[in-house]
Amino acid sequence: GEQVEQRPPHLSVREGDSAIIICTYTDSATAYFSWYKQEAGAGLQLLMSVLSNVDRKEEQGLTVLLNKKDKRLSLNLTAAHPGDSAVYFCAVSANSGTYQRFGTGTKLQVVP
């Protein structure tokens, strides 16, 4: 089945710097890609999702890049601030709305 790897497991950046998280997947039929944010003690909140026909998507200081050839998905938080400190997960699925497979998570700490 689909294998999803996420790195790094921990990431610490200074306020205003960029933070990049990368996921790789194995199934070439993967069609939907999402990034979630989990704050302490809370559930997961969707940040952004893209279809496989999208190479790049930007929203509110977040950039998602999709490289289908290398089966790699990345999330770039530009100008990170302390409120971005959380655990981030990538998730992939073959079909819209059906179950997703999640990466192992990246704990991001943004220090002032």
Next chain:
Amino acid sequence: EAAVTQSPRSKVAVTGGKVTLSCHQTNNHDYMYWYRQDTGHGLRLIHYSYVADSTEKGDIPDGYKASRPSQENFSLILELASLSQTAVYFCASSDPGSSSYEQYFGPGTRLTVL
């Protein structure tokens, strides 16, 4: 506003006991899911359902049963709880017809098996 609620929010159970975790959604979504979260493993799918009175096995179904008595409710049942089932459990719902591909998550249930 779309919402997924879970009960209880935390529970301590004894080994060999029966545990039922409940999930309720007001999203009118057809799909519902149960995941468990362990440090270093992210979220792993236990069971899911795409219609009432039907459930499907996910990636790690052993030791768990699921029940979907209505569109709104989805339960996870541990008939004989074991130490290895200590984890945080998340319920989610989604609409397969949606263009956003979003799964809406509940706040989680922290289960400790002693």
